[in-house]
Amino acid sequence: MQIDVIGSGSAFATQANTSAMMVTENDQCWLIDCGPTIPRALWQRALPVNTVDVIYFTHIHPDHCAGLAALLNQWNSFGRDKPLTIICQPEQQEMLESLVTLAVWPKMALCFELHWCPTLPSMHWGAWTIQTAPTRHEVSNLAIRISSGDRTLFYSGDGRPTAESIALMENADIAFQECAAFAALPDDDSHGDLPQCAQLSNTLNLAHLCVYHCWDEYIDDIKNFCAAQPCLHVSQDGLTLDLTRDITPQLERQLG
Ligand SMILES: [Zn+2]
Structure with missing residues (x-):
């Protein structure tokens, strides 16, 4: 399983792409999320139009x-002439369908098949x-959580x-967790924060926890903190990892 961090930024990040990831194994490719700067980031990779099999939306x-x-x-x-599957929460599908309509308006027809699948608690794909x-x-x-053999993301x-x-x-070889803030947020907040991520990294004994989607004003503080933590990293655009190989040197080489 290979991952390519297409974007690691928050909603209004001035430098980083909005958060998204591509996960590939053999000829199977998923795109997780597709914010406004993701299309160009994919076009910069010059991928064939049939590359992505599935787009999974965490939320809309x-x-x-x-x-x-x-x-x-x-x-x-x-x-493109390969069918595409979009996996999303059923109550969020209608909003995504309006974006599909916009993609082809006023022609109202895609030149490839589109299949909608509801997100389930447990699924199998290849x-x-x-x-x-x-x-x-x-x-x-x-x-x-995606597991292939004994490797888990x-x-x-x-x-x-x-x-x-x-x-x-738990037991993921690498975990990516949204971490908006440097300081602790209230327990009932709707974003992650660094103190909680650091605690999870310890209590779950995670080999690698990459925080991402950090608000711009906190990125320097979060990077400084994580630099002293061997298992805690700040994700970045363009980070690529082959999960079938030792992850540690790949992170060291790319994140320093
Ligand atoms: Zn959100």
Whole structure:
């Protein structure tokens, strides 16, 4: 399983792309979330239009889905001919469908098949076992755990960890957790914070916890703190990891 951090920034980040990740194994490729700056970040990679099989949406805040119209428009314009599956929460599908409509308006037709699948607590896709669980967020957000063989990735989407999402982080080879703030936020807040992430890193004995989606004003403080923590990292755009190999040197080489 290989991951490519397409974006690591918060909703209004001035430098980083909005948060999204591509997960690939053999010829199977998932895009997790698609905020407004994600299409261009994908185009910069010059990927064939048939590369992505599935787009998984953690939730539909604009910084996680507003790029869908532009991305589908590009795939439609350049002749994608492979079916696409979009996995989302059923109550959020209608809003995403409006972005699909915008992608092809006024023609009203994609040149490839589009399949909608509801997010389930447990799913299988090829060799992957996928589990999802809610975080605490302003809109319903489902964190995702992807396991292939003995390798496991956790990605929170947005939101403060819950008992259910923390259970999905356990024993992950690498976990990505939204961490908006440097200082502790109230327990009933809808975002993660660094003190809680540091505590989770310790109590769960996580090999690697990458925080992301940090608000711009806190990034320097969060980086300084994480620099002294061997298991805590700040994710960044363009980080690529091969989970079938030792992750530690890959992180050291790319994040310093
Ligand atoms: Zn959000």
